[in-house]
Amino acid sequence: RWTPPCCLRALRETARHVSRVLERSGVRYWLEGGSLLGAARLGDIIPWDYDVDFGIYREDVGRCRWLAAVAAPGAEPLEDPQGFLWEKAAEGDFYRVHYSRSNRLHVDLWPFYPRQGVMTKDTWLGHPQDVEFPESFLRPRVPIPFAGFTAMAPNNARAFLELKFGPGAIETPQYPNPAVKRLDKDEGGL
Structure with a gap:
């Protein structure tokens, strides 16, 4: 199923606000995972995606008042003046920014930290693309068109995406679970 246009609009607005x-x-x-894949393919969110993923440097969390506030032990979700809801995710050591209290479309913020030149994190969800990567991809970060604004991305999006998704990831789109449904070129791939 495709994400409805109204939901994609809300995701774009949330991503723009968070950035x-x-x-x-x-x-x-920086854009992470499927969000970077969407930027590289379309300059936008992949049509069947339901969230946006940003990686962040864990050491920078305290610089953002909203992240610092929800990172505190026992903190409750916090609504900013524009109505976006910031929270620490219940599933692990990462953060979410929802479009609103009632509309739970969100941007996930994954705190990474460098360890001997490799970016790692404390919460892994078991997705095949959820892997460590060389910090050199982030030195420097570079701008990339995404969802109607300019986001930051790893400096070699193709190599970064092929590390995470495999060779040809940009040119060979697939649904999230290809064992259930495949998106082949003869089906009008992206």
Whole structure:
């Protein structure tokens, strides 16, 4: 199933808002996973995606007042003046920013930290693309068109995506679970 256009609009607005807040706060972020894949393929969110993923430097969390507030032990979700809801995710050591209290479309913020030149994190969800990567991909980060704004990305999106998804990841789109449904070129692939 495709994500409805109204949901994609809300995701784009949430991603744009979060990137603006992070940039103004001095938090280094980059598009991660399927969100970077969408940027590389379409300059947008993949049509069947239901969230946006940003990686962030864990050491920068305290620079953003909203992240710092929800990172505190026992903190409750916090609504910013624009109505976006910031929270620490219940599933692990990462953060979510929802479109609103009632509309749970969200941006996930994954805190990574460098260890001997490799970016790692404390929460792994078991997705095949959820892997460590060389910090050199982030030095420097580069701008990339995404969802109607300019987001930050690893400096070699193709190599980064092929590390995470395999060779030809940009040119060979697949649904999230190809064992259930495949998107082949003869089906009008992206």
